[in-house]
Amino acid sequence: MDAVDLSQLRGDTPATSHLVHFNNAGAGLMPEPVVAAVHDHLRLETRVGGYEAADAAREAIRDVYRALADLLHTDPSQVAITENATASFQQALSAIPFRGGDRIVTTRSDYVSNQIQYLSLARRFGVEIVRAPDHPDGGVDLAALEGLVHRLRPRLVAMSHIPTNSGLIQDAAAVGRICRARSTWFLLDACQSIGQLDLDPASLGCDFLSATARKFLRGPRGVGLLWISQRVLDRELEPLFPDLRGADWIGADLYQPAPDATRFENWEFAYALVLGLGAAARYAIAVGVERGGGRAARLAASLRTSLSRIQSVRVLDRGPRLCAIVTIAVEGAAPRDIVTFLRDRDVNTSWMDASSAVLDFADKEVGGAVRLSPHYYNTDDEVERVVGHLAEYVG
Numbered sequence: 001m002d003a004v005d006l007s008q009l010r011g012d013t014p015a016t017s018h019l020v021h022f023n024n025a026g027a028g029l030m031p032e033p034v035v036a037a038v039h040d041h042l043r044l045e046t047r048v049g050g051y052e053a054a055d056a057a058r059e060a061i062r063d064v065y066r067a068l069a070d071l072l073h074t075d076p077s078q079v080a081i082t083e084n085a086t087a088s089f090q091q092a093l094s095a096i097p098f099r100g101g102d103r104i105v106t107t108r109s110d111y112v113s114n115q116i117q118y119l120s121l122a123r124r125f126g127v128e129i130v131r132a133p134d135h136p137d138g139g140v141d142l143a144a145l146e147g148l149v150h151r152l153r154p155r156l157v158a159m160s161h162i163p164t165n166s167g168l169i170q171d172a173a174a175v176g177r178i179c180r181a182r183s184t185w186f187l188l189d190a191c192q193s194i195g196q197l198d199l200d201p202a203s204l205g206c207d208f209l210s211a212t213a214r215k216f217l218r219g220p221r222g223v224g225l226l227w228i229s230q231r232v233l234d235r236e237l238e239p240l241f242p243d244l245r246g247a248d249w250i251g252a253d254l255y256q257p258a259p260d261a262t263r264f265e266n267w268e269f270a271y272a273l274v275l276g277l278g279a280a281a282r283y284a285i286a287v288g289v290e291r292g293g294g295r296a297a298r299l300a301a302s303l304r305t306s307l308s309r310i311q312s313v314r315v316l317d318r319g320p321r322l323c324a325i326v327t328i329a330v331e332g333a334a335p336r337d338i339v340t341f342l343r344d345r346d347v348n349t350s351w352m353d354a355s356s357a358v359l360d361f362a363d364k365e366v367g368g369a370v371r372l373s374p375h376y377y378n379t380d381d382e383v384e385r386v387v388g389h390l391a392e393y394v395g
């Protein structure tokens with residue numbers, strides 16, 4: 001990414017003039033075309049009415065599915081739009097025909113809400129949750145996971161591609177291969193990887209891929225998506241509670257699920273946000289996901305190196321391949337206080353306590369962490385500035 005590109009990308013992102021935003025794992029800064037798409041539709045709604053605006057924007061809305069399909073190297077019929085990544089994940093989980101005694105194989109680093117949902121399934125339906133151990137180098141131990149899938153024949157393998165609480169990138173393609181070899185349903189939470197990594201869910205062997213707009217994809221808050229494999233559609237899996245968009249009520253005691261991914265959608269949409277999601281997908285494609293994600297990961301790697309030189313700062317990220325999320329613990333300091341200190345200096349980061357990652361933080365023997373997550377629009381100077389502030393804090 002050369003200087004011209006970078007100044008254009010920063011120009012599209014006005015807050016970069018006064019803010020160091022290292023909280024893209026929370027919510028990325030929206031570029032101007034995304035903001036314009038949201039504003040324009042809201043203005044249209046105020047002028048002509050909400051339903052009428054949706055009618056007027058029908059073609060643009062259709063194009064959102066095409067943009068998402070282009071981003072994911074797939075067909076628009078396999079993309080559902082939802083409220084957020086959690087809603088996508090719930091729709092997918094609810095489509096798996098669990099019976100008592102079935103197993104879910106997952107990892108020690110899966111997202112907190114997903115872990116709670118597995119436990120809820122265990123409580124209500126007697127589903128057994130089996131967490132594959134981590135490899136000593138970090139990330140799930142693939143051989144152990146393969147052994148579990150082989151021996152236990154789980155109904156589902158579910159995994160967070162990039163956890164919320166570390167820079168780890170799990171080897172989704174390897175897990176996908178294991179699942180495909182055993183015809184096991186595979187649900188991948190790509191909430192943190194979308195916009196950072198070039199995702200091709202079919203090649204990754206996924207059956208479902210859940211994601212949100214607002215993080216590295218730089219879309220608005222309050223909208224997400226779910227990719228669905230052709231296998232899922234062919235085998236007629238459907239969410240537990242389809243609504244009148246997901247299905248047609250065709251007789252007193254009969255409904256017919258939609259033939260495509262629409263099956264997983266609800267009728268009501270915040271269409272301004274949907275259009276913002278489409279603009280974010282087009283923007284990511286124009287920047288180049290691999291190029292942008294590569295730059296973000298390089299900035300994060302340099303941040304890790306510099307932070308690890310500060311005495312009393314511990315960099316927590318482990319794994320053979322790391323992304324643009326950096327997590328640290330600072331001896332004797334509460335993560336929340338560090339985030340406040342940085343925010344007072346116009347640097348955005350975020351903090352997590354033990355409940356965000358009960359297993360991973362216990363393994364790392366920390367009670368929480370500060371998360372710093374740059375994006376491609378950040379700079380080496382900003383990395384240096386943040387490192388300087390942290391050195392000042394511990395000093």
Ligand SMILES: Cc1ncc(COP(=O)(O)O)c(C=O)c1O
Pocket residue numbers: 025084085086087111113160162163164189191192211212213224
């Ligand atoms: C790995 C991961 N999965 C899922 C989610 C949930 O996303 P959402 O808040 O859009 O439901 C998050 C949010 O931080 C996340 O980091």
